Amino acid sequence: MNDDDLFDQIEQASASVRKAVGTFPKIAVTLGSGLGHLVDELRDARVLDYSEIPFFPVPTIAGHAGKLCTGLLGGVPVAMLQGRVHYYEGNGLDRVTFPTRVLQRLGVKSIILTAATGGVALNLHKGDLVCLTDHINGLGFNPLRGPNDDRFGTRFPDMSEVYSVHLRSVAHEEAMKLGITLKSGVYYAMPGPSYETPAEIRMLRTLGADVVGMSTVPEAIVARHGGINVLGFAMVTNAAAGVTGETIHHAEVLDVAEEAGKRLGKIIAAVVPKI
Numbered sequence: 001m002n003d004d005d006l007f008d009q010i011e012q013a014s015a016s017v018r019k020a021v022g023t024f025p026k027i028a029v030t031l032g033s034g035l036g037h038l039v040d041e042l043r044d045a046r047v048l049d050y051s052e053i054p055f056f057p058v059p060t061i062a063g064h065a066g067k068l069c070t071g072l073l074g075g076v077p078v079a080m081l082q083g084r085v086h087y088y089e090g091n092g093l094d095r096v097t098f099p100t101r102v103l104q105r106l107g108v109k110s111i112i113l114t115a116a117t118g119g120v121a122l123n124l125h126k127g128d129l130v131c132l133t134d135h136i137n138g139l140g141f142n143p144l145r146g147p148n149d150d151r152f153g154t155r156f157p158d159m160s161e162v163y164s165v166h167l168r169s170v171a172h173e174e175a176m177k178l179g180i181t182l183k184s185g186v187y188y189a190m191p192g193p194s195y196e197t198p199a200e201i202r203m204l205r206t207l208g209a210d211v212v213g214m215s216t217v218p219e220a221i222v223a224r225h226g227g228i229n230v231l232g233f234a235m236v237t238n239a240a241a242g243v244t245g246e247t248i249h250h251a252e253v254l255d256v257a258e259e260a261g262k263r264l265g266k267i268i269a270a271v272v273p274k275i
């Protein structure tokens, strides 16, 4: 697909959202596995199925509903993306990051990304919440590869502070007030869909990873390219392969994410009015 085609698709998608929703919020939250229930906290909610938005990618896996919800959280307008598509579903990174581009065109200034992850660092345990300080792109591809479209951002965007220091400090402050433990760590993106081997996890730990997942990084890169501030949260849903010797099951990932998601939801609801 050439640049103009992609730009045109993004324009069509944003125009249709704008038509359905009216003024679009400046803050968006991408709800990963197990966090979908956060939309229940929205007041005056409006719900759009991704399938109603032209060209919007529709998730194929359990735990990702595929709905764009807008409403008020703590009195502040927010958009919530209930579910995302992943690289491992067979999508190119332009599809994976299509929703992020649509949010950019709709005028979103801050995005909160959430994801279920495996705990790579030995001080992280099942159920822990982690505020991302940085990431390592282990996908083998960059979503900005190809001709640069200057309407979105610059050719060589700086990535020295992907996850806003300011938003991180707000998150830690609000977590502390709520009495919820929030750790910090570096996210490593693997392509999936197979979970990692113990040898791979040892490698990732040596490389400086604290958590591992199959999303988040392409969205964060594209958001920064588009000048959007990013706050990232990981929920540790399992010890990464080889750490405890337990096998990893998607159903368990969803169960733990559900429980951890309740605590993370409280932090997000407290952070949004402070952005």
Ligand code: HPA
Pocket: 116, 117, 118, 119, 190, 195, 196, 212, 213, 214, 237, 238, 239, 240, 241, 248, 253
């Ligand atoms: N590895 C990669 N992605 C994940 C994991 C994991 O252990 N758990 C949840 N998402």
